Amino acid sequence: MQPWHQAGPQPRLLKGTTTVGVRLRNHVILGADRRATAGYYVAHKHVKKIVKLTDYMAMTTAGLVADAQVLAEWMRTRAKLYEMETGKRMPVSVAANILASILFTGRRQYFLPYLVQLILGGYDTAPRLYSLDLYGTITEEKFIATGSGSVTAIGLLEDEYREDMDVEEAVDLVRRAITSSIRRDAFTGNGVDVVIIGPKGIEERSFELKAKF
Secondary structure (H helix, E strand, O other): OOOHHHOOOOOOOOOOOOEEEEEOOOOEEEEEEOOEEEOOEEEEOOOOOEEEOOOOEEEEEEEOHHHHHHHHHHHHHHHHHHHHHHOOOOOHHHHHHHHHHHHHHHHHHHOOOOOEEEEEEEEOOOEEEEEEOOOOOEEEOOEEEEOOOHHHHHHHHHHHOOOOOOHHHHHHHHHHHHHHHHHHOOOOOOOEEEEEEEOOEEEEEEEOOOOOO
16 A cells, blocks of 8 residues: 555645745845635635745745745744744745755655745845745745746846946836736736835835736
8 A cells, every 4th residue: 555645646735826026235025816726726815925934024925825825934933933932034045044944844754745836035235136946945036936937937037237326226026027927917916015024124005906807
């Protein structure tokens, strides 16, 4: 008899989203759409896919919602504990490595990986932007797109991104990258949320769609 986690093929449940991250000289911009899907069914139209972890750090979530929520709550707790123990704020690089360790350990120990792809952004002594996949792979990026609509968004980012962009230019680029995915990806839609992280903290913005896609 096969182990329960190898008990044959399981029905595939299609999920999707588009999340984007951009690093500037003094800020990080994160963006995401609002649509949650279960297969071809639109399960929710106003999902917050950018999760605030601290006053200087946030992450975007693509993948299984429950897994992303567990990881976010765990990281909030770890960040508070780190500050209590050291008297200092947790560096964004430390948070990224902790997340990578959790993702890697889940796959190796329990054969049940966290089905997520994350973008972690924050500002400690400088703006930081990291990409993490379900295997625990971690890379530091200048710009990144994840999710089912990323193939559309990344082309626009690669063509127009500049590290010396000002904040408003970057916010507009992130908005347009996600909107372009909304036009081509059935699993992305219902508006765009943007978070700006800089030396003064976190600012949130929302953009409604002018047309229904």
